[in-house]
Amino acid sequence: MSETQKIGLFKYDVKNGLGLVGYNIDDHEFAHIIVDIKKCDECSHMMCVWGCPAQCYNFRDQGLEHMKFQYEDCVECGTCFILCDQGAVSWNHPRGGFGITYSHG
């Protein structure tokens, strides 16, 4: 087994992977996900951070004191809405025609 494959040290450059999909990003005022980041300060688990496959949630795991959420890279999977049980996530699909477009799927 090569050094890079050493067990336990996997770090996926997810932003690099996301460069492969097409986005049509909507303006901020139409952001499809809105996070009440004040609630995050009290949150003990940050499950959104661990669950989000697109690294849209950046928080204590990245050494940040407050939640930083970016909807732009969202792949619209819905995981954060399910994992946040603190009532902090307002979730909907982007407006028609906006957001991610897979060309394979």
Place this chain on the structure above:
Amino acid sequence: MDEETDFDVIVIGAGFAGAATAFQLLKEGIEGDRILVVDRADPIGGKNMTGGILWGRELDAFKEYLGNWEMDCPGIERCINHKKVGFLNNEDALFIEGRFASWDGTGGTEEPSQRSAWSVLRAKTDAWMAEKMEEAGIFVMAGVKIDQLNIDGLEHTSYDARDLTDPSKDSGVGKAQKWKVDSLPRDVVDKIRNGTITGIVQGGEVMTCKVVVIAEGSNSILTRGYDFDTMLHAQSKDDMLLGIKEIIHLGKERIDERFNCFPGDDERPPSGMAMELALSLYREMSHEAWEKYPNTKGLYPRCGGFFYTNEETVSCGIIVQLKSLPEGLHTYDLYQAFKAQPAIAALIEGGEAIEYGSHLCPEYGLNRMPHRFTRDGAVVVGDAAGLVFANGMQIQGMNYAIHSGKLAGAAIGNCISRKDVSAKALDATYTKSLKASFIFRDLKRFKSATKFLNHPSNFTWVPELLGKTANRVFREIGEEKIPAEKVMLKTRKELRKINKANKKGMGFFGIMRLGLLTRKL
């Protein structure tokens, strides 16, 4: 029932469930220009991701619209005649592999000769089906997201669409979560939950119809918002799987060669492989995470891997049971560990990732279905209704989606002709046939399969034990030869020692219980 509606039926969502409903409505004699299909993606299919293998020949029922779909649809990639299941730990991979001549469908076999499984890519498949719908005269609108249903006697402006699913400002946590909708006036809420559905609202304009079909897939905002399913229920992580996958380009020739595929001819598509795996790759990663985040100490992520050959690419991904995700582990790193497992790395060697994506898959089972499938003037089909058979390793959802769409189409055709589209009439047709169908039969019969395959041990020590035992039994490195069962016992003892948290279920009774469960598979 008002005869002056804009359409007879409006279908929200042009996935397999929505498309099947629309085609079935045509077969029932509803005119194409009385059917509207809307989808939020533009082009249609652009939002959809699956594993995925389409199981079964459900689409044959729509030959008159789809023709020779198996050959003509650009998203139907390869016909599967080669199936593998396996157990992976970080070093070892143990597979059970089948190649089935009868799955080629070319005749001359003792078993019924039929092609019945295809790898699919949804973006291309769904776009093609939308084209076929249009050719058949159905109205198709792409790039339109529906936020609101129109309800008889209720102005759609009397509430904001987002209120239906947004947490309220004073929401508690966990089971004490509250939603904005609860603070709307009583009569408005009553109408939202129990009024007669008479159409959709799009960009502030109302489009009316006799029946609305909700085929919106797993992020079922409308299904939850309009109380087919409760918000709290639908937000539970117990019943959801997260799929993460990459499309990796290898080129057709390399795939044909690497996986010993039939290259395809005029009569049948190229052949290919479908593989599903129980993964135990996360022992060290979990231990590291628990140290930093002791809240979820002892929780191992339960993941299944899948690997499917498409014509030019392979679909390589994992399914994570959301309830099993510990703090401290990013889901995308779980995927990366899968890709780096030596047996998987060898299969994608030389390939180039050309797409990364992610999608939820419901795993509701019978106990967690929406509390109703119909309302006055509306039905729910496919993933939105949670009609998926998932056992942690294998998923069947597309064939169920098509089948539920067919049943809904037939029921709606019947109800419209009898001029009664009440929940009662739709229940007596749609819900009844759904409950009598193979979908519910499968879900009932394989209840314990789910239990077996969701058992934590299958994602912790079972793959480790099997892989290591096989490795030790088959190798020749100058060790003393001992019988396989002794090797297994020795390995089991070692694993129990290395990993105390992993020990659960590894005792004598645990193994007995697993054995008993397998009998019911």
